[in-house]
Amino acid sequence: MKIIFNADDFGITDAVSASIVELFKAGTPLKSATVMINLLSDSSAELLKEFLRGDDGGGVSIGLHFNLTCSKPVSPAAEIPSIVGPDLNFLKFGELIGRACDKKIDVSHVVREFEAQMNAFYARLGFWPSHIDSHKHVHMLPDFFHAVAGSLEKFETKRIRLTENISAEELFTSQGIAKDKIMKCFAGNIYNKNGIYSYGSNTALAYPDLFFGTYSVGSLSAEVFEKEISGLENFGCVGEYMTHPGACDGNLAGLSSLLAPRESEFRALKDPLLAETLKKLNIEAVSYKALDDRKKSAVK
Structure with missing residues (x-):
């Protein structure tokens, strides 16, 4: 088995960014990170580029942490009014989910902001993201997933985070969203195999076979890791x-409720x-490059 330890939230603050780069430099199992491009400072961008120019930079993957819930968008707020509030910041997570479930989000606004973040990533860092995931898993909402997957046809990025061993709605119930609310988004809208809502059979994008960390956010340890993958470690996949070191x-306190657990995961x-x-x-700890742009999962 190969495992990608991905650090979400690079760029949320300079302190978080510096912690992630420190882990890369130390040769830890962390081989991947995703960037919140709308929050990325010039100093964090330069820190990352400097590391990537070094001898160890080729061993990691750097993706886009697509963000629709934290701080200001990359697009002008007037162009994406259904996903921003009166303060011109993104909607809070619960409000975004509620509007999405009630079909009150204009999906073209999601597409516009996703493409703006992709282009900003390239403009700021000089390369396209190795892969896509999202802040608070928003790309796993059915309408949003199809918007993102469709948009990626225009870009070089062909890898994405999916959760094929976890039913997609659990990504939201685990964050406190009521099941009856989130099921308004999922029921009848994406493929259901044996009770698991999944996108894998409907995308040409490459994705990991298994996903871990949903129910252990902020509590990673060697013991927790071993327990979570127990029985799966011998699969050739x-x-x-998912991790959040920092x-x-x-x-950070003004942007996230996940505080001390970041230091614990670091x-x-x-x-x-x-x-x-x-x-x-x-x-083996690997980066997203290990997927080799595979279409089909080795584990069904």
């Missing part, structure tokens, strides 16, 4: 483990015990 400061990724656990289980 590529899995992804350092807390006053800036320590867990740097702890030699995690690398030792991977070796014991014969699991």
Whole structure:
């Protein structure tokens, strides 16, 4: 088995960005990160580019953390009114989900903002994202997923985070969204196999075979990792483990409710015990490049 430890939220603050680059430089199992391009500072951008220019830069993948819920959009707010509030910031998570479930989001606004973030990523960093995921999993809403997947036909990026071993609505119920509300989005709108809502059979994009971290956000440790993948470690597949390492400061507190757990996950990724656990289980830590733009999952 191969595992992608991906650090979400690069760019949310300079302190978080610096922590992620430190983990890359230290040779930890972290080999991938996704960037919140609407929040990326010039200093965080330069820090990342400097690392990527170095000898170890080719071993990591850097993707786009598509964001529709935190701070200001890349697009002019007047061009995407259904996904911003009166303060010209993105809608809060709960309000966005509510509007999406009630079909009150103009999906063309999602497309416009996604493409704006893609183009901003290239303009700021000089390359296209290796893969796509999203802040609070918003790309996994059916209408939003189809918008993103359709837009990616215009770009070089052909890899995406999916959660084929977890029914897609669980990504939202695990964040406190009522099941009866979120099921208004999912029921009848995406493929249901054995009770699992899934996109894998309907996309040509490459994606990890398994996804971990939904129910352990902020609590990664060698022990938690081993328990979560128990029984799956011998599959010849590529899995992804979502992480949120970082350092807390006053800036972060104004943007995220996930604070001290970021420092805990930073320590867990740097702890030699995690690398030792991977070796014991014969699991290789890789980047999103290991997917090799595969279309079909090895595990059904």
